[in-house]
Amino acid sequence: MSIKEMLKSFFLVDLMKGLWVTFRHQNPKDLVTEQYPLQRPEISDRFRGQPRLMMDADGKLLCTACGACALACPEKLIKVSSVKDAETKKKVLTEFDFDIGRCMFCGLCEEACPSGAIKLSPDYELALYSREGLQLHRKDLEDGLERKVYEK
Amino acid sequence: MIPYILQYLHSDVTPGEAGNVFWMVVYVLLTFAGVSIGVIFMNWFERKVMAHMQVRLGPMRVGPHGLLQPIADALKLIIKEDLTPASADKLVFWFAPVCVVMTAFCTFIVVPFGRTHAITDMNIGVVFMVGVSSLGVLGVIMAGWASNSQYPLLGSLRSGAQMVSYEIAMCMAVVSAVMMTSMSGEGTLSMIRIVEAQLHQHVWYAFEFFPVGLTALGVFSIAMIAETNRAPFDLPEAESELVAGFHTEYSGFRWSLFFLAEYAGMMAVSAVAVTLWLGGWLRPFPNWLGGARWDTVFSLAPGLTFLLLAALCVIYTVRMAALRVMRANAIGLAAFGAVLGLVGLVCLLPAVRVRVQDIYWFVVKVGFFMYLYVWYRSTFPRYRFDQLMKVGWKVLLPISIAVVVLTALVGVRDELFAMVWR
Numbered sequence: 001m002s003i004k005e006m007l008k009s010f011f012l013v014d015l016m017k018g019l020w021v022t023f024r025h026q027n028p029k030d031l032v033t034e035q036y037p038l039q040r041p042e043i044s045d046r047f048r049g050q051p052r053l054m055m056d057a058d059g060k061l062l063c064t065a066c067g068a069c070a071l072a073c074p075e076k077l078i079k080v081s082s083v084k085d086a087e088t089k090k091k092v093l094t095e096f097d098f099d100i101g102r103c104m105f106c107g108l109c110e111e112a113c114p115s116g117a118i119k120l121s122p123d124y125e126l127a128l129y130s131r132e133g134l135q136l137h138r139k140d141l142e143d144g145l146e147r148k149v150y151e152k
Numbered sequence: 153m154i155p156y157i158l159q160y161l162h163s164d165v166t167p168g169e170a171g172n173v174f175w176m177v178v179y180v181l182l183t184f185a186g187v188s189i190g191v192i193f194m195n196w197f198e199r200k201v202m203a204h205m206q207v208r209l210g211p212m213r214v215g216p217h218g219l220l221q222p223i224a225d226a227l228k229l230i231i232k233e234d235l236t237p238a239s240a241d242k243l244v245f246w247f248a249p250v251c252v253v254m255t256a257f258c259t260f261i262v263v264p265f266g267r268t269h270a271i272t273d274m275n276i277g278v279v280f281m282v283g284v285s286s287l288g289v290l291g292v293i294m295a296g297w298a299s300n301s302q303y304p305l306l307g308s309l310r311s312g313a314q315m316v317s318y319e320i321a322m323c324m325a326v327v328s329a330v331m332m333t334s335m336s337g338e339g340t341l342s343m344i345r346i347v348e349a350q351l352h353q354h355v356w357y358a359f360e361f362f363p364v365g366l367t368a369l370g371v372f373s374i375a376m377i378a379e380t381n382r383a384p385f386d387l388p389e390a391e392s393e394l395v396a397g398f399h400t401e402y403s404g405f406r407w408s409l410f411f412l413a414e415y416a417g418m419m420a421v422s423a424v425a426v427t428l429w430l431g432g433w434l435r436p437f438p439n440w441l442g443g444a445r446w447d448t449v450f451s452l453a454p455g456l457t458f459l460l461l462a463a464l465c466v467i468y469t470v471r472m473a474a475l476r477v478m479r480a481n482a483i484g485l486a487a488f489g490a491v492l493g494l495v496g497l498v499c500l501l502p503a504v505r506v507r508v509q510d511i512y513w514f515v516v517k518v519g520f521f522m523y524l525y526v527w528y529r530s531t532f533p534r535y536r537f538d539q540l541m542k543v544g545w546k547v548l549l550p551i552s553i554a555v556v557v558l559t560a561l562v563g564v565r566d567e568l569f570a571m572v573w574r
Contacts, residue, residue, distance in 0.1 A: 015532065022205040022531045033209040 048105040048120035051098055053141040061142070062117035065093040072112030077102045096141055100126065101134035121145075166264075166344070168272020179271045183260050191415040195222040198526045205530040216468060216478075216485040232404035237299060240401065244298035249402065249409035252291030256416035258284045263423045264344045266433045266510025277343035278326055281424050282319075285379070288417060289315040292381075292388065292398050295410070299401035307397030310537065311388035314378055317544040318385075322375035324552035328368040328559040329357050329428040335563060347432035354439055356431040361562045364555055369429040371552045373524070376421040378544065380414065382525055384532035385540060422521035423514075430517050433510035451505045454512035458496030465489025 001009075008014070034041055043049075054062050065082035077099040082091040109118050123145040128134060160172040167175035196211065196218060203210025211218025236245055262277040264270040274280050289312055296308020333339045333349040340346060350356055357365045378385040389397030399410045426432060435450045466489050472482035499508050535543065561568070 018531045019527060022527065025207050026201070026204040028204070030207050031204075031209060032207055035209070035212060 043122040043124060045122060047122040047124065048107050048110075050121050050123040050126060050145050051100065051103070051109075051136065051141060052119050052121045052123075052144050053096060053138070054117050054119050055142070061093060062115045063093050063096065064115050064117070065091040066114065068112040068114060069109035069118050072108045074106065074108060075099075075102045075104065078109060093138070096138040098136040098141060099134060100136050101131060164268055166268055166270045166273050168270070168274075176271060179269075180261075183263075183265075183271060184257065187257065187260055187416050187419060188412070190419055191412055192222045192226070194415050194418075194522060195225065195411075197522070198529075201523070201526045202530040205527070216472065216481045216488075219485075219488070226408065229408040230405055234404040234406060235401070237301065237401050239300045241298040241300065244294050245401075248291050248295035248298055249406045249413070250291075251294060252288055252413040253409050253416070255284050255288040255291065256413040256420060259420040260416075260423075262343050263420065264347060264427060264432055265514045266507075267344065267348075268507075269433075269511055270344060273342055273344045275340070275342050275345075278330060278341045278346070278424070278428070281343070281420065282323055282326060285417060285420055286315065286319055288413065291413075295402070296398040299398075301401055303394045303396075304398045304400045307388045307394045307400070310394075311381060311398060314381070314385065314387060314540060314544070317541060318375045318378040318548070321371055321544065321548035321552040322379060324549070324556050325368040325372040325375065326424070326428060328364070328552075328555045331556070331559050331563060332357050332360050332365065335360075343427050343432070347427055347434065350431050351434055351438075356429060356434070358429040361559060364558050364562060365429060367551065368555045368559070369425065371548050371555065372425055372429070373521070374543075375548060375552075376425060377525065377528060378540070380417045380421060382414075382418065383529035384534050386529075386534060387537055387540060418522065418525055419518060422518045422525075425521060426514065426517040432517075433514040435509065435513050451509045452500065454508050455496045455498075455500035455505060457512070458492050458499055462489045462493035462496055465492060 056062055063080075065080055067080045067082075070076070070078040070080050079095075079097040080093070081095040081097075082093050084090070085092045105120055107120055110120055118141075121144060125145065156172070157174050160167060160170050160175045163170050167179050199221070200210040200218065211221040214220045214224045236242060259281050261271045262274050262280055264273070292311045292315075293308045296304040296306075296311070299305070329346070330339060330341060332353075333346050336349055336352045340349065353360070358369045359365055377383075381388050387397075388394075389399070394400070399407055402410060431438075435447075435453075437446075441450075465485050469482050469486045469489060472478040472485065498504055499512075
């Protein structure tokens with residue numbers, strides 16, 4: 001052990017360094033904790049949360065009822081029902097069922113969709129009181145999550 | 153009766169010395185209340201400071217910035233079911249927390265918060281403190297044994313070994329400080345006389361015979377952490393190994409008694425350190441900033457501190473009032489700030505500030521040690537048991553003995569030189 005190391009261990013330099021680190025972090029600016037219901041976290045756009053059916057600027061659904069998302073889903077939890085429009089010879093979406101209880105938010109449906117109609121949105125408060133609410137229907141997917149404001 | 157009560161007000165000694173039973177009882181109650189409030193405050197302070205050191209917020213919900221959290225905790229503990237294990241030794245199990253609390257609070261009998269602000273002045277004050285506070289280990293061992301369970305027993309075993317081995321180094325450091333008192337006239341063991349000796353010698357013993365006094369303080373401040381079973385020497389209650397150590401089987405109110413005793417014990421040993429080495433109730437910088445004018449300036453400190461706290465409360469009240477959900481909190485904080493401001497103004501009165509400043513400086517110094525406790529706890533990992541014993545016996549004990557010898561040699565250096573030169 002060299003003299004320097006000996007002096008270091010005698011004057012507890014390492015302990016002092018540790019003390020300085022903890023002392024420095026008392027600065028309130030270092031805080032990373034969020035007070036959740038009062039302060040809401042900023043979620044990235046790429047966060048995969050509540051699924052949504054997207055619309056174009058006129059408020060028309062982008063979904064063409066092709067069923068690519070249902071095929072791509074590894075859990076087979078998407079059910080797309082459609083009818084054929086007699087005039088335009090195109091499929092028209094009637095019902096879109098999404099069982100979010102089995103969803104693992106992998107985003108494969110989003111990738112498979114040719115028209116960008118289904119998207120896992122950044123809405124994150126998905127907890128519910130009943131299992132029935134986990135069955136999302138077309139209307140739920142179009143409207144998205146309604147945030148409840150609780151009074152104190 | 154009334155003349156008997158009023159008679160003490162004209163004396164300038166502690167009620168114990170004056171033999172005034174009424175004021176003794178009042179002082180005992182005041183000290184008990186003060187220490188309990190200190191424990192409650194420490195509960196909040198420790199959680200808050202530790203949280204900030206770990207980049208967390210700590211308690212925030214109960215009251216503004218969690219100020220009422222300790223009260224909520226206390227309520228919860230009192231309401232909680234008080235379990236006694238079926239195979240426990242009922243009597244000893246019941247008596248252990250009582251024993252721990254009694255010893256922790258007994259030490260405050262001789263703690264001088266000021267020249268007149270002590271319950272009594274004992275001529276063996278320091279010995280009494282060290283002796284009674286080491287009785288606390290008995291309560292811990294009783295708790296561990298009476299629980300009739302492995303973990304508490306192991307915890308109390310560790311605690312016994314640890315407290316006994318650190319006691320020696322601690323007492324050696326105390327001896328060094330007591331020897332220093334004999335530099336001005338007679339040596340003394342009384343807590344009040346020790347502070348007065350520092351006053352007469354114009355030096356705090358931490359700086360006497362530099363660095364001998366400082367080393368003694370260092371040894372004591374390490375040993376006192378081990379004595380009170382605090383991190384990094386908290387092996388008796390190492391939660392990763394022993395659940396909660398000696399108080400594993402305790403719950404509810406009895407557990408809170410252990411908690412109370414732990415913090416009261418921390419304050420008691422901090423008070424010893426402050427009295428012996430940091431000048432007790434004396435204000436800082438008596439030599440550098442001496443004189444009557446500076447005395448006046450320093451005596452304003454308690455009032456100004458309270459006013460500063462009140463100002464902080466006002467700032468936070470204004471900030472909180474902007475948030476609708478925080479309105480109830482803001483009102484509470486405003487009331488708290490008003491009380492603090494009022495206390496601050498009262499402390500600025502000349503008649504009050506002369507009496508209060510002693511207590512203020514003493515509490516500030518003890519508070520510094522309490523902060524150190526929290527700081528160490530959030531910084532250092534726990535020692536292994538053999539490391540703990542190594543530090544106690546192979547490092548602290550030799551250093552403390554060397555400190556005693558050095559103090560003696562430096563103290564009689566003039567006589568020694570005279571002998572050599574003759």
